Amino acid sequence: MKYVTGLAIGLFFFNGITTTLAAAEISKNKGDREGHDMSDPIAAENIPPAPILSVEKALASMQIQPGFVLENVASEPLVASPIDIAFDADGRIWVAEMLTFMPNMDGNGEEVPEGTIALLEDTDGDGKIDKRTEFLNDVVLPRTVAVVKGGILYADQQQLYFAEVLAGDALGIREVIDSTYAAGGNVEHKPNGMLYNLDNWYYNTKSNRKYRVLPHSSAVPNGAKEIYRNKYWKMVIATTDNRGQWGLSSDDYGRLYHNGNSSPAEGEYLRPGVLMKNPGFQSSVKANALGSNRVYPARINPGVNRAYLPNTLISEGENAGKLAQFTAASGNQLYRGDQFPEDFYGVSFTPEPAGNLISARVVFESEGKLQGSELYPQSEILASTDERFRPVNLNTAPDGSLYVVDMYHGVIQHKEFLTTYLRNQYESRGLDKNNRSMGRLYRLRWESKPLGPQPTMSKQPPSQWVEYLSHENAWWRDTARRLIVQNQVMSVTTAIKQLVESNEDHRARVNALWTLEGLGQLDLDIIKVGLEDVHTKVRAAAIELTTRLDQSAHQEISQYLRRFASLSYEDALQVALIAGEIKGDDALLALKDVLINYGDKPWIKEAAISGLTGREKEFKALLVGTNLPEFMKMLNSVGKEDVNNSNALNLTADEQTSYNRGKALYSGKAACFGCHGADGAGIDNMGPPLKSSDWVNGPEQRLAKVLLNGLMGPIKVNGKQYNVSMIMPGFTASLKDQELADISTYIRNNWGNTSPRVSRGVFEKLRKAASSRDIPYTEKELNR
Structure with a gap:
């Protein structure tokens, strides 16, 4: 039986090796379990030391796949114990530093307010950070940081905050947005993420909450409520699917990717929350595991919490002593940059700090499902022999490369789950020392291709932002959309519509449609352009966005839905998700066609009921004479399950x-x-x-x-x-x-x-x- 402790912050694993200990001694640590023989699986003399390495020696310890090169961007004293980063509109790096995580083996003093949010800059353009501005230095265990109009969002051990950034990067107002953002649980089991997604909401992992910035005058979306406002905007909150553990990323269509401690990469086939529309019938979106959970470290791994248990480490052969499977999957990233070769676009990268490596998986889509396979069978894209290499987050950067957030922290298992075995492992190699002052950021890039330019978007006119909506690197697309939407730049509406009508890249057309949604500038004419698009993903976005139109457009929209009901599975699925919200004569007839044509396909029945809210009886009358027993059973349960x-x-x-x-x-x-x-x-x-x-x-x-x-x-x-x-x-x-x-x-x-x-x-x-x-x-x- 394999036992592993959980991690909600991706950086805490299940490390372990130890000799058999007396019961009284075992009880010293909370992760110990009755009946476990914590004998060392690897003799002490066979375990290599784990000294602090200089950046140069740390780089030399890396085994990297051909074609790639790893470069250091920042290291101590410019950065220490980093756990999350965010790039602002000018490519500067906001970093959350969890300085007090496990300051000693008992975790005493970890809630002292000494965590930092810092701003890192490359002022001379040489590709390396040379300036650090300590923006905040009194945060209790900071867990996430994100950029927003007027400043940044960040979370500590309990609350979500807005911190205003004034001229000269000085701190202005600092206010609580959500006092219960990370309430309850321990440091390993709390929300994190704050990913700005395609639909203009911020999403989190280990959470069922999403947040959106709106103008003061905007109506609050259905199902949401206002929780905060400042001079720039108001914030609303709504419920979404609960997902993931540490780190979050998305694809070009707003679908979310995350992980669990032993599950390195999971992808959701559906957009978040689409099965939560009907209060009488709730169905969660199950994420698909992308590939296996095997890992291939470069060094032996005695320092995992339960290495003494069978099958945690490989027991024999040339790889004996190495970690067999993921136990600490951290902030995975779906790469959407333009610096790697084209085949790498959409590859899922996952750091495994317990195994001192980064793994890569190809993602492919089938009917109703996302799947994956290892990009490098029986090896990793990057693995280190340095036990202190602790990659905990990954980010696609403005220059197109993949940034690696290395906590470089010897102790990464929290006291709530630490075993005596692992404690001894840490102490025997000095991994419990010097854990507050170390940290590195790296850049993984393709060696033969130059890096992209540093952005200066805050200094450019909005017309330039529109051009970036079709950039090859998704960071530019996402940032341009955020800037246009959060600043409510109505003057560029016509230019954005031209992207929908004529841009050759379907990703740009999808992005442009959602930018118009964020501006509240969708109309029937531009939606019809999207509905007539040759690309399925653009049509899918347009079908969803028909629900934002005034009811006067519904009659014409319903005719499109009837046509799409038999066009393809994906078109039919999108029709099922929204047909009940469209009041045109053909909308429910389209839904009936979907069920007849595709009712046995994944998600169709759940999607139909989710979108039917309030029209269940009306639709049931249309189904007289059809043979849909499973669907009818589900339909008849609407509104009854919660009460019963x-x-x-x-x-x-x-x-x-x-x-x-x-x-x-x-x-x-x-x-x-x-x-x-x-x-x-x-x-x-x-x-x-x-x-x-x-x-x-x-x-x-x-x-x-x-x-x-x-x-x-x-x-x-x-x-x-x-x-x-x-x-x-x-x-x-x-x-x-x-x-x-x-x-x-x-x-x-x-x-x-x-x-x-x-x-x-x-x-x-x-x-x-x-x-x-x-x-x-x-x-x-x-x-x-």
């Missing part, structure tokens, strides 16, 4: 109050949804289901112990084995007894569960009884 599966109405008034508090905690401070899903159905490789669960509805003391102290290892739920890779952390330190009782009320009376809540008194008693316990329970312990 919630027991809240059968509770007393006091219990209902507790239920509602627990509901807020589940999706907020406790962040339970991050691993178990908003629907309680569980999330692959993260958390088992709570829905109709014998663990939720079973003995109250067992559930209370899990909520207080956590759970680790495999677990059998309703007779099915779940080899979940993550440890569930306990809430002893973060939640009060009443809050735990409220969560129990909610989960024991939702999703088909109908069990009495666990009282506050039960939690009080068990908290006292287990006051000295600092490690999670195992199933075996709780079932004794």
Whole structure:
């Protein structure tokens, strides 16, 4: 059985090697598990040292595929413990530095407000950073940074902020946007990302929230609410699919790519949130794994949290001692630059800091599914023999290269999951030393092709931004769209429409349509241009954007939908997603045609119901005489599942109050949804289901112990084995007894569960009884 701890911040893994230890000694670290023999799989004399290497020696330690070259862009003292970067409109780098992550092996002092957000610049044009401006130096464990009109967005251990950037890069106002952005959980299990996507929303991983900047006068989109405003804009928030762990990227069509700790690359075939339109029928978009999770390190890897377990390391042959599979997949990047050869466009790159490498996967699309395969079979695009090389994030850069964010941090496993085995590994090679002052940024580029120019977009007129909407490098396309939309530059509307009408690159046409959406300048004529496009992806964007038109255009739009219903699977799928929102006479007839022609294809039934909101009965009448039993069963369940599966109405008034508090905690401070899903159905490789669960509805003391102290290892739920890779952390330190009782009320009376809540008194008693316990329970312990 393989056990790995979770990571929501991509940089924490499951490292491990150690000798057999006495039970009393083992209990020192929270990641230790009862019954584990933490004997060293590799003799100490066979493990190479892990000294701090100069940049020159670190580069010499890299094994890189032919044709590529790795160059250092910045290193200490210009950067330290970097975990995320963002390029502004002039190509300058904003970097979030988590300086206090695991400052010592006990993690004491990590929440001291000494994390930094810095601005890095290359002032002489030689391709290397030579200027550092420390913009903020009082952030608690900064987790993400993104650029926005007027300044930057960043998040700490708890909240999302706006920080205004004044002339001379001075700090202006600094205000909280969302006080619960990263509430609950520990440092490894919190949101991150803030990716500005094609649809003009910012998305996150380890989160079900999305954010959008709007002009003060703009209407708030359906399903969203305003949470903040400043002199530049207002911010709205809405719910989206919960996804990923650490890092986020997108393709040219707004589909999102992410990872899990042992799953290096996952892609969503559908645009985010498209199956969440119907409140009576919610269906999540399942991401597709892109290729296998095998890795091929350049050095042996004893320093992973559970290396002592079978199959964690390769046991024999020339690669004995090397990591076998991903355990710490971090911020993967779908490369959309123009500096690599054309065949690399759309390749998914994933860093594995536990294995000191970066892996690459080709992505290809089939009907209703994204798939992938290793670009370099049985090898990696880049692997290092330096154990301190910790790539945790990747970014496509303005110059077309791929930037590598190297935390260069010896300790990357958080105290919540650290085993005694790994602690000894870290200490034996001095990896616990000098972890606050080191850090590197690298540039991976194609050796025989020059780098692209440094942008100066903030100093250029908006007419130039329009030209960049069709740039070969997606960074320029995305940044130009953000600048035009967030600055609401209406004067360039005509020029953008000309891109839709005549640009040869379909990616530019798609981007231009969504730029018009962000400006609120879509009209029937330009949508018709998109609907008549020869490229499926442009038609797909145009079909989605018909929902932004006034209802007076719906009659004509519905005629297009009828034609697209039998054109191709992808066209039909887009019709299914929006037909119910179009009020023209042919819209529901088009949907009927889609179901008859493609009803057995992936996502069609779910898409149809998602888009039908409020018109289910009307559509059902159209289906008389058709043979669609599976669809009819789904259609008949609309609006019933939530009511039938919630027991809240059968509770007393006091219990209902507790239920509602627990509901807020589940999706907020406790962040339970991050691993178990908003629907309680569980999330692959993260958390088992709570829905109709014998663990939720079973003995109250067992559930209370899990909520207080956590759970680790495999677990059998309703007779099915779940080899979940993550440890569930306990809430002893973060939640009060009443809050735990409220969560129990909610989960024991939702999703088909109908069990009495666990009282506050039960939690009080068990908290006292287990006051000295600092490690999670195992199933075996709780079932004794």
